[in-house]
Amino acid sequence: MTPTISEIFEQARLATRAFTEFGGHLLHPTVRLGVTGLSRAGKTVFITALLHGLLRGGRFPVFEPLSSGRIAGAKLSPQPDDAVPRFDYERHVRSLVIEREWPDSTRQISELRIVIDYQTGGGAMRTLTLDIVDYPGEWLLDLPLLDKSYEQWSAETLTYLRRTTRQPLPTQFLDRIGTLDPFAPADEYAAIEAARLFTDHLQARRKEHPTLSVIGPGRFLMPGDLAGSPALTFTPLALPTEGEPPGGSAWSMMRRRYDSYRDAVVRPFFRDHFARLDRQIVLVDVLGAFGAGPEAVRDLQDAMVAVLDCFRVGRSGWLGALFSPRADRILFAATKADQLHHAAHDRLEAILKLITEDAVARAGNAGAEVDVIALAAVRATREALVRGEGGGLPSIVGTVAAGEWGAGHCFDGMTEMAFFPGDLPDENAQGADFRSIRFRPPMLEQREGGIPALPHIRLDRALQFLIGDRLR
């Protein structure tokens, strides 16, 4: 596909901004940390735990600058973009520690900047600025649209909808689409009707499978401030494989709206938050997908491949560093590892490696450093062993969240239970008899002087990998 004028213009714009930022970064070293993950992957919890650990001096033995005492302190500071809401760190911490509830799903983009004062190994005092962005994971599904034409997207979405066997089935929407003639003159009412059915179906799917939503567009699920605008009033159509839409037809109207969605919604989102990341962490809720079955695992894999295609990853030369910065370290993390005994973490990592195989290989070839870990930003469980035949069951103990079912009764959110989630499936992801249960955030001892450190699994290793080298 030859680049269009708007794409060239876009690239030039990115390059200019990168160049102007480069000068600023020489004076005030800044790391833009990209926290990437589909919805319910744990982005908000990860960011909250990371900030909390840095601000309060968490228990991070593997994060060398902090454990060796070289970090003098860290403080929140005003973010660079005034137009973006602030990440509500205080509310999330309160919700985790005092109310013991996981934060609500993110509805709006938000941003926070943290400034770390540290001393180099040589003895000089320095500061490092860390910019972190939180956003609804649904919007991530939009990134693959950047390189797709309306016709491509339409065909792929329809293929997927016709193939899927997961409840609820999109029969109503498909029936409606069947009656729409792409060559007929554009009918606004019919378009609204179809778009409503399409949106309803996406929403229903999401309600059924909250951890996963492989098809977008993301704003249909989480419209933000765009609800009801024409940019959200389009659907896929059953199109011929070739040809151009006649002027004034439904096809051309849908195509125009798709294009404006892409240019007015997706592109600025990408430009502002993803095009200039220095470090990236990709959070994947592998366990949630396993709980939902093999099709969910396949969907997750497809979604990750599509999303990761969009990022600029790899090491760049000095000229590249001036005009087109790239993420030179990328970490793939299987979140919610506290739902497993640590003996199963290696297998979890192996499965994540398999799911992200292509992306890992590509990033590695481009010269980026890649690592794969199992992580729990906030550890809600303890480990235990249930004695029995065959060495016993390596289990976990925690307060089960209200409304979860297990052993024939519904939990009230107050009882502590020991739980063995079942063995993880082997590498080809066959025959999973695995269940995950949601636990409430851990009960913490109140220490003197406020909020205690949150327990975690390998958050320190993630930090060491992501920013440890910038704090030498």
Add this chain to the structure above:
Amino acid sequence: MTDARRKPAVFAVDDPRLVVADMGEAQRTPANPVVVTDIANELVTVAPPAGRRLPWGTLFWSAMSGLVLMALGLAVTHLVEDLYARAPWLGALGFALAFIAALALMGVILREIFGLARLTTVEALRQRALAVIESDDRDGGRALVTDMLSLTKRIPRLARGRARLADHRGDIIDGRDLVRLAERELMSPLDGEARRLVLAASKRVSVVTAISPRAAIDMIFVLINALRMVRQLAVLYGGRPGALGVLRLLRQVVSHLAVTGGVGVADSVVQQVIGHGLATRLSARLGEGMVNGLLTARLGLLTIDLVRPLPFHELPRPALNDLVGTLLRPSEEGGGA
């Protein structure tokens, strides 16, 4: 795992079969009604390297020392018999003395054996650490940390580091990170002290060589000083070598020096040539002093490599250049004046 996959299961917290793993003080919930034990505490034993040739030298020395011991025993027996013949109380005294001497000899031998075994332990620990760094094996890392803690439990300056490390043992940390953590907590206080020891020894050697009236005297001094330094370093890093242990270490170090000498020259040849050249121009004795000092420093660095229970992975290995800078300074100042 393909046939016998275990099913999910839920248990009550007061189930008698339940054993909860220790997570460290900071993470334990306040109301904890269950038994707390540590479940990951298996020691990994290391098999000795198999398939060695028959050690003729060792055999010879063992046999010879056996013979000498027997001769000694015979002589003492004769002596005691003679003493008894002269007067019974004299005999009894002689017997008591001989008994004490034998006991002390046993003690010395035991200590030597213990010291040698400890050196072997340190060597094995280092190999295991390397293996864990390679494989990132969590259980291996935990076992290694346990062993490191017991090896260093007699070193008072590590009390704080040990406490911190022991505190993190229950956390979920991968093998490689555990080794790094152990190195940072346990080795970094010792590394600085080791550098200081090596530097002090080499300074002593260079000064004594420069001012000693006879070559024989500084030869002996260099040797004694080297032995002392090797012993101090070994003790510093938790080994407790006896005389035999020190000799074995020194032998290893010297053979190492012969092997790596060529490589080692490259990293510091400039300093050596410059330092030597400058110093010799001032005085031949000063030059010799410099050379001896540098040799001692290199000996010290090699010894550190051999007696340190963990390899240099996270922390920087002390280089000859760092030491040389400090070593040369006084002589250069002297040259300027």
